[in-house]
Amino acid sequence: MIVVEDIHVTFGRGTPLEKHALRGVDLTIPEGEFVTVIGSNGAGKSTFLGSLAGDVLAEQGRIAIDGTDVTRWDTPRRAGLVARVFQDPMAGSCAALTIEENMALAAARGRRRGLSLALGSDRRKGFRDRIAALGLGLENRLHDRMGLLSGGQRQAVSLLMATLAGSKILLLDEHTAALDPATADFVLDLTRRIVRDNRLTTLMVTHSMRQALDYGDRTLMLHEGRVVLDVAGEERAGLDVPHLLALFARQRGGAEISDDSLLIG
Amino acid sequence: MTEIALFGAIEIGLVYALVAIGVYLSFRILDFPDLTVDGSFPLGAAVCAVLLIAGVNPWLASLAAALAGAAAGLVTATLNVRFKILHLLASILTMIALFSVNLRVMGRPNVALLMQDTVLTPFYGLGIPDHIVRPLVVGVIVAVVVLLLARFLASEFGLAMRATGVNARMARAQGVDTDAHVYAGIALSNGLTGLAGALFAQTNGFADVTTGIGTIVVGLAAVIVGETVLPARALALALVGCVAGSILYRLAVQLALSADAIGLQASDLNLVTAVLVAVALILPRLKAKASRSAPRSTRAAK
Ligand SMILES: Nc1ncnc2c1ncn2[C@@H]1O[C@H](COP(=O)(O)OP(=O)(O)OP(=O)(O)O)[C@@H](O)[C@H]1O
Ligand SMILES: [Mg+2]
DSSP states (O other), X not given: OEEEEEEEEEESTTSTTOEEEEEEEEEEEOTTOEEEEEOOTTSSHXXXXXXXXXXXXXXXXXXXXXXXXXTTOOHHHHTTTEEEEOSSTTTTSOTTSBHHHHHHHHHTTTSOOOSSBTTOHHHHHHHHHHHHTTTSSGGGOTTSBGGGSXXXXXXXXXXXXXXXXXXXXXXXXXXXXXXXXXXXXXXXXHHHHHHHHHTOEEXXXXXXXXXXXXXXXXXXXXXXXXXXXXXXXXXXXXXXXXXXXXXXXXXXHTOOOOHHHHHHO | OOHHHHHXXXXXXXXXXXXXXXXXXXXXXXXXXXXXXXXXXXXXXXXXXXXXXXXXXXXXXXXHHHHHHHHHHXXXXXXHHTTOOOHHHHHHHHHHHHHHHHHHHHSSSEEEOSSOOOTTHHHHTTSSOHHXXXXXXXXXXXXXXXXXXXXXXXXXXXXXXXXXXXXXXXXXXXXXXXXXXXXXXXXXXXXXXXXXXXXXXHHHTEEEGGGGTTHHHHHHHXXXXXXXXXXXXXXXXXXXXXXXXHHHHHHHHHHHHHOGGGTOOGGGHHHHHHHHHHHHHHHHHHHHHHHHHHHHHHHHHO
């Protein structure tokens, strides 16, 4: 479970470029929930995910994961609890290392890294089985450098890597945005499968209203650093893309809208 | 080239192979251009020489030299990681400071090792000519270092160090404390360089503050030559490439110097090395340019 209490993040404080990117986000995400996150450019979606992962530390407020206060933990320390897949397929893996080396890195997430072999024969075999389950034929390419894979293959392997260390939270920041539509669909289906099989608590940022409503159990809309829409269950089932778009447009118009008026849709 | 000159070149090549491996660690694996080696090499020589004169066991003295080098590396890493000074500048600061430190350690600009026992002493009496014993002993030490280092880089810790150099953001997201790996890697790199300095002092019989000048360029030259003759993806082979590159580089220098027709003197070494490294750095670009323009010219020919 993730509990976020009134977090604020400001970039470039005290400079002319000061940007108050998160302005009091309050949220509780129960274990196993799959949340989709939408919002216009600069709304603070990436900043929000970054604040959960530890890339940006909240200057105010509190973040707790499974009851542990992690507000002041840095990224490597939180990595034992949180796995991520980035928008840029290049960002989430090491192009110069082999597929199996990348997997070994991910499998040690949250553990002390000692002098034991990173790729013993047992572990190699385990990786082979796991990657074969992707159905991409990559089990014969474990020695290939990650950089040789296509963007879609890299995202698929990155998703798999996110499950290797047994962490229960998955953060996806537009992880299909750099892919062609067919590949994006494949990666999204894989995402759904992996989230279900591993019972992961998931936040997925997307720019597609369709995806936001089709995937997951709950949808958040961020605007100017605040959550302006938070729907789940029947209420969400009743929403359609045009509703969402209308809400979205109103936010962009900058009109002051209360939560009540939003929910009428 | 005489036999003595040949083995001499191999010997010095093997000593600097440790520098090449250190430079490979910092420049290639950590992507951290570190010039500290210009100071940590003579530091290793100085520490070792002073301890030998004080009657310390040669192996212990060599170990101390390696630790001194590692400490110098930690200073550079701290300036960069903790105080955010650009890596190149951080290493230049350490290097300059080490010049004074090395003078302090020795108490004068150079120290001769005449009667002192060295790690080589026990092997001199075995009936093998001295000029062959030296590269043999150094060669065994280098081989042990290569084996240990290859195993280290294949460990979970070593893999995390490689990831730190390739994609620090990803490494942090995978729970790697990238700062700790930079400290460890730069310390290791300069520790190997300090050990090289200690071996230099023991094989040549002196330590001198000025021997450090250009160490980084010689190390880089060896790495580049190694990558050219042994373009290997496997890490263990890349380390062997550093050793081979260092020896080949010394042989080439020796050839150039012994060919009277060219008229080079020993003092031209730095110039020759700098030109060699510059050419090696420029060549890949020219090659890439040539291959890019080649299809166009064939089309034009049709
Ligand atoms: N490191 C940073 N330094 C300064 N400003 C930043 C930084 N990161 C983000 N910002 C600013 O904070 C605001 C929120 O950015 P964020 O990246 O979270 O938006 P986003 O919702 O993810 O947008 P997009 O849909 O374009 O990815 C933007 O105004 C952005 O310019
Ligand atoms: Mg974003």
